Amino acid sequence: MSRIVYVNGAFVPEAEATVSVFDRGFLFADGVYEVTSVLSGKLLDFDGHARRLERSLAELDMPMPMTQDALLEVHRRLVAENGIEDGLVYLQVTRGAADRDFAYPPKDTPQTVVLFTQSKPGLADNPAAQTGLKIVTLPDLRWDRRDIKTVQLLYPSMGKMAAKAQGADDAWMVEDGVVTEGTSNNAYIVKDGTIVTRHLGNEILHGITRAAVLRFAQEAQMKVEERAFSVEEAQDADEAFVTSASAFVMPVVEIDGAALGNGTPGPIAKRLREIYLDESRKTAV
Known part of the structure; x- marks a missing residue:
């Protein structure tokens, strides 16, 4: 079954999820990420991951792409729609797509925000x-x-x-x-x-x-x-x-x-x- 992923405000089947070839995450590794574990359908340490995300973005002079509450709702919807009992939610935020230049693009350049899940049954029972x-x-x-x-x-x-x-x-x-x-x-x-x-x-x-x-x-x-x-x-x-x-x-x-x-x-x-x-x-x- 195809996963539902989140790309720039839309929940789409993974086969339809696309990011620009000019995205600075692809060209310069100009982005940050977080991984939150899921056990029994619930997110572990979500507040901590959200706070660290905000700090990482600030260190790179990037804003949070949405409020923490909105981010939590995206996580929860992905967990629900993909039927994740045990697994991970991966989040990546980049500075967005712009013509290739070492200088940062204008401040109003839309960020790229991607989230997807990975199902890992028995995550807490790793041999x-x-x-x-x-x-x-x-x-x-x-x-x-x-x-x-x-x-x-x-x-x-x-x-x-x-x-x-x-x-x-x-x-x-x-x-x-x-x-x-x-x-x-x-x-x-x-x-x-x-x-x-x-x-x-x-x-x-x-x-x-x-x-x-x-x-x-x-x-x-x-x-x-x-x-x-x-x-x-x-x-x-x-x-x-x-x-x-x-x-x-x-x-x-x-x-x-x-x-x-x-x-x-x-x-x-x-x-x-x-x-x-x-x-x-x-x-x-």
Whole structure:
């Protein structure tokens, strides 16, 4: 069955959805995006994703294309019309279509706004949560404004493919001797009961799931340190995990061939995954 997608104010079958070849998202990666998870037909952390969208747009001198309430209604309609029980809603906003020029087009150029769904039955029951991920490390060669959730995703895509070529599941990126983040997730280690994750800054994405997980960890009386950590420190950790909107909390069991702990998902990662899913379902819209 063809999906219904949203393109510039219209809900249309995906085969009829088109965007101009002159769109700046296509020509310059001049756009931002968000991905919101859906469980049992409801959106997780929608307010956080909407706020981050507004921030990303502001950093690129672009306005919000619609109010948060209107955006929520578009999400809900797509979820309903496509019968999404478990899955994702992808949103992309670009500066719009204009003749190719490095200079921004006039302020009144209509933005391009696209949303579509992906059905992922059993999203919260990913088998990888029981076995854990194997991670390799790569140099972080991205631009320096990773806090803006832009559509510039070529290097993360290359990183995932490099990891798979080495028989791993994903990659963590390293800059100046310390881990920044994963290709599409925030990275954490656990040592002697303390959760360690990179502090916020321009070097990493300000993860919506990250914020929720750290809040839940502190509410559960877990110790958290926000600071950089090295690959060697990660390999010596008791356990590790990543967080993202689609993976929630996902344990890591190996880094560059070094097994963590006993090579199985650790207790803190497993507990945080349970807490995150339980609490997020309660506030889902």
